[in-house]
Amino acid sequence: MSIDSVFVHKMWNDHELAKMVKGGVPFPMLSDAGGKVGSAFAVYDDEAGVEMRGRFIIDPEGVIQGYEVLTPPVGRNVSETIRQVQAFQLVRDSKGTEATPSGWKPGRITLKPGPDLVGKVWEVWKTSMAAD
Amino acid sequence: MGEDIKVGCARPTGGLVGEAPNAETSSPKDVPAKEAVAMIKVGKKAPDFSAPAYHQGKFVSVKLSEYLGKWVLLCFYPGDFTFV
Numbered sequence: 001m002s003i004d005s006v007f008v009h010k011m012w013n014d015h016e017l018a019k020m021v022k023g024g025v026p027f028p029m030l031s032d033a034g035g036k037v038g039s040a041f042a043v044y045d046d047e048a049g050v051e052m053r054g055r056f057i058i059d060p061e062g063v064i065q066g067y068e069v070l071t072p073p074v075g076r077n078v079s080e081t082i083r084q085v086q087a088f089q090l091v092r093d094s095k096g097t098e099a100t101p102s103g104w105k106p107g108r109i110t111l112k113p114g115p116d117l118v119g120k121v122w123e124v125w126k127t128s129m130a131a132d
Numbered sequence: 133m134g135e136d137i138k139v140g141c142a143r144p145t146g147g148l149v150g151e152a153p154n155a156e157t158s159s160p161k162d163v164p165a166k167e168a169v170a171m172i173k174v175g176k177k178a179p180d181f182s183a184p185a186y187h188q189g190k191f192v193s194v195k196l197s198e199y200l201g202k203w204v205l206l207c208f209y210p211g212d213f214t215f216v
Contacts, residue, residue, distance in 0.1 A: 001142075001183065004212040009186040012212035028185035028194045032142040032208075040144040040179040042172045043208045053216075054208040060201045062149025062177045075216040076207075085203055 001030035001037065002051055043069055057085055059092065103130040140193065142183035149180045149197045178206075 004012075009029040018024040030037075035051060038044030043054035053070040065088045070076060087100040090110065098110040101121075109124060111117060148171075171179050182195040196204070 001206065001208050002211050006184050006186045006191050008212045010191075013186060016213070024188070026188070028187040028192065030142065030183040030185045030194055032183055034141065037142045037144055037179075037181045037183060038208055040171065040181065041206070041208065048210075050210040051208040053210070054206075056178065056204075056206040058149070058178050058196070058199075058204040058206060060203060062180075062197065062200055064172065064174055064176060064178050066174055067172070072210040072214065073216065081205060085205070089203070 001032050003032055003035055003038070003049065005033060006031045055081060057081070057088060059088065101125050101129065103132070105132075140184055143181060145180040145182065145195075145197075147180050148177035150177065150200050151180075 002009075006029070009031060013024045013029060032038050032044075032051065035044035035046065035049070038051040038054075039046075041054060041056065043052045044050075045052060050072070053072060053074070053076055055068045055076055056064055057066045059065050066084055068076065068081075083105050086106055087104055090100060090106075091098060094110075097112060099113055101109070101111050104110065108129060111121065111125065178196060180195070180197045182193055185192050185194045187194075196206070
């Protein structure tokens with residue numbers, strides 16, 4: 001979503017993005033002229049008249065599980081976003097019985113919070129797991 | 133998702149995703165930015181909105197609450213043809 005019109009979205013998709021991605025952008029390119037929706041999500045800069053690089057993860061109930069907002073010069077990282085969605089999906093599938101520690105990615109250990117784990121995280125989770 | 137429509141304007145519905153706008157007794161139709169900022173919290177429902185969109189060669193209207201039941205990534209960016 002940006003403040004551009006759907007006509008500009010079409011031009012950008014058809015003339016540039018379709019050259020990067022076969023078939024063009026697969027998801028809807030939303031138009032928010034005036035920044036009303038951006039304001040509702042607190043990413044609209046009314047001085048500059050544009051929206052910041054905001055990314056919201058919204059679950060099947062419509063609940064915001066996470067967000068990230070960057071100023072325009074720095075781009076986001078799609079694999080980190082996908083990792084977070086995978087983590088939220090795992091937690092949801094476990095009905096909250098499992099949690100994903102720092103650095104978790106699919107295949108790595110999860111934690112089962114409870115009395116037995118208090119003070120024992122160091123036994124199962126190492127700082128080397130915090131990053132790739 | 134979304135149906136073919138005439139191009140309109142993006143607008144917050146004034147309610148939250150999955151809840152009728154009139155369930156929010158104090159919420160005005162057009163949510164002012166200052167109040168809206170307080171609505172964004174992790175663990176809380178997203179503000180619902182509808183917006184015109186370009187999707188696979190068509191102009192459509194997209195409403196956030198149409199995606200209930202699915203995971204949604206909503207991304208904002210400064211503008212088309214920017215470089216990043």
